[in-house]
Amino acid sequence: MNKLLAALSLTTALTMTTSAAFAEVKIGAIFDLSGGLNIYGIQQDQALDLAVASINEAGGVNGEDIVVVGYDAQSELSKYTQFAQTAVLRDGISAMFAGLTSSSREALRPILREANIPYFYSSLYEGGACDRNTFVTGSSASQQLSILMKWAVENYGPRVYIMAPDYNFGTISGYWIHKYAEELGAEVVGEDYLPLSMTDYAPTIQKIQAAKPDVVVAIPVGSAQTGFLEQFAAAGLKEDIGLISTNYGSGNQQIVVSPQAGEGYMSVMNYFPSASGETNAKFLAAWEEAYGTDTPVVTGSVDVWNAVHLWAAAANQAGTTDTDEVIAALQSGISYEAPNGTVTLEPGSHHLRQNMYIARGNANNGFDIVETFTDTAPTFENEICNLVDNPDVVEHFTPEN
Amino acid sequence: MELDFLATVLLSSLSSASILLIATLGLAVVYGLMGVINLAHGEFIMVGAYSALTATQIGLPFLLAIPFAVVTTMIIGAVVELLIIRKLYGRLFDTMLATWGLGMVFNQVAILLFGTVSPGIGMPQWSFKVGDYSLAVYPILMIFVAAVMLAFIYLLMTHTVYGMKARASIQQPQMAQAIGIDSSRVNTMTFAIGSGLAGLAGAILLPIIPATPSMGLFFAVKGFLTVVVAGPVTLTGSALAALGLGGGASVTASFMTSVVGDVFFFLVTAILLWLYPMGISAKWRRKL
DSSP: OHHHHHHHHHHHHHHHHHHHTSSEEEEEEEEOOSSTTHHHHHHHHHHHHHHHHHHHHTTOBTTBEEEEEEEEOTTOHHHHHHHHHHIIIIIOOSEEEEOSSHHHHHHHHHHHHHTTOOEEEOSOBSOOEEETTEEEOSOBHHHHHHHHHHHHHHHTOSEEEEEEESSHHHHHHHHHHHHHHHHTTOEEEEEEEEOTTOOOOHHHHHHHHHHOOSEEEEOOOTHHHHHHHHHHHHTTOTTTSEEEESSTTTTOHHHHSOHHHHTTOEEEESOOTTOOSHHHHHHHHHHHHHHOSSSOOOHHHHHHHHHHHHHHHHHHHHTSOOHHHHHHHHTTTOEEEETTEEEEEOTTTOOEEEEEEEEEEOTTSSEEEEEEEEEEOOHHHHHHOOTTTOTTOEEEOOTTO | OOHHHHHHHHHHHHHHHHHHHHHHHHHHHHHHHHOOOOTTHHHHHHHHHHHHHHHHHTTOOHHHHHHHHHHHHHHHHHHHHHHTGGGGTTOHHHHHHHHHHHHHHHHHHHHHHHOSOOOOOOOOOOEEEETTEEEEHHHHHHHHHHHHHHHHHHHHHHHSHHHHHHHHHHHSHHHHHHTTOOHHHHHHHHHHHHHHHHHHHHHHTTTTSOOOTTTHHHHHHHHHHHHHHHOSSHHHHHHHHHIIIIIHHHHHHHHSOHHHHHHHHHHHHHHHHHHOTTOTTTTOSOOO
């Protein structure tokens, strides 16, 4: 009986796969739908589904419907490699959309390069990834910090304190803060790199007071950030010291933080829901219809949305989903009318030239956009990485080397 | 080094140690009085935090939300003891595995019920000044809370019938049963109290550490190490271990970097366990 059942299910599975081979193109998706990182992963996945639905509605890719093969990485690195192998070897995907942390990207990158499948990484990160098969639609640390540091020194003053998590996102961001501070004639008066699981911010808050900065760049990750904000505000430091960040809001931290602590916290990002423009209004309407209004859209979702649309546009332009031709199309200076304005894929660095917004946390757990910087280039990546001329480079560049 | 800086370091380190102790006491009680290592302890803290949060959202003042969270977690704890822990008495590793799995279930249920981000309740915006330095009042208040919790558990264990029965059940199990103590009922009560203490921690620390489904992780590692370093004399041992490890790490972080503070915590734990494999209190003559 058991054997019969197994044989039956096998035949059904086979018929299903064969029938699925008609007029469909498969893409892989691996995001953290459970575990600690799911504050980002769930929305990334929702954005992917929404983008695929909108493309299919408009006629699909070269007349074929996109089908998503999705996996839950459970916030574990080993699951990323495992599911990427499965997606490549079994599912026969034409493109991969996956990953949140830099370590997940670095785990996935070799697998998709080996399989020669385009891979889209959609998250803000420290910058510097350079690989012919990898395309980055989030913003890089230098892209954000060049703008934010200038604004902060002009608006708060020249004494800067760095408070960052102790891994490559934090330390590389630290490097850029030092570099831009120097260029702007400002001074880094103190810095503290914290373990990721930190909940005790009292020592940092004392050190900040001892250093007497004009502005603190605070970029702890995820829910740890909110604990720091509450203590910083409750200690009464907000009146005298500005607080800026490149990741505040990326996981909707502004919802968790109480209004009295979050108001006035400055963030720079390539998307805020309050961005102007008709494309954004349409995007938000579609999002709210699908997922409701409970959780504001985060930047990572728009990054995924843009990635899927850029890939589909490239595949349509190439007239095929064949990897080499799609990559050639992606390297043709392709651009897309995105919720965050026009985004253009830089042919050499595979990073996005896109709008940057400086926004201020308001009293209603949201953001008010203070200034918009259109068409900001990923300068560091463009300088260091040219995949058109050197397609064989595989490197994660850090500014020090 | 200026005097005002030293004073603030001392105060905030005491507060760090107290926060660690508050988060650890429930674990210590269950381990000390039942010999059960509850790997879902962090998730009980999370349940407490969400209970308090929900209570404030339906309009209860924060001070009433705390007992609400305690009662909720006590009931859940009692049910868990009856359904799971009871079946696994004396099987230390099986209990660890079962409670670990339970923690995962709690975590996922929290995601399903509350989503991934919930509004926090914020910290009371009170501060005071020591010389040039300004300190938030609420974290400092935790020193007082930890002291009250310690006194409460001490009195519960030494001055109530339940406390005497609980201690008898762990120190002389056969004798306790022979004189008619229903040790399984005592254990249900003990586990419920341990869970309630975790719930209290989650609720009272809510303004400092906002409720997230994975918040249990923040407490799990350091809490367990504190209990293991403390050893068999649950109460005094835990208080001392929390003060030494948590306070020490905080002082180190103030004078050096936060990473060095964490290194201090884990290094001192390793050294202490190397010197006292059964915990620092293994040879003490106190019982609590």
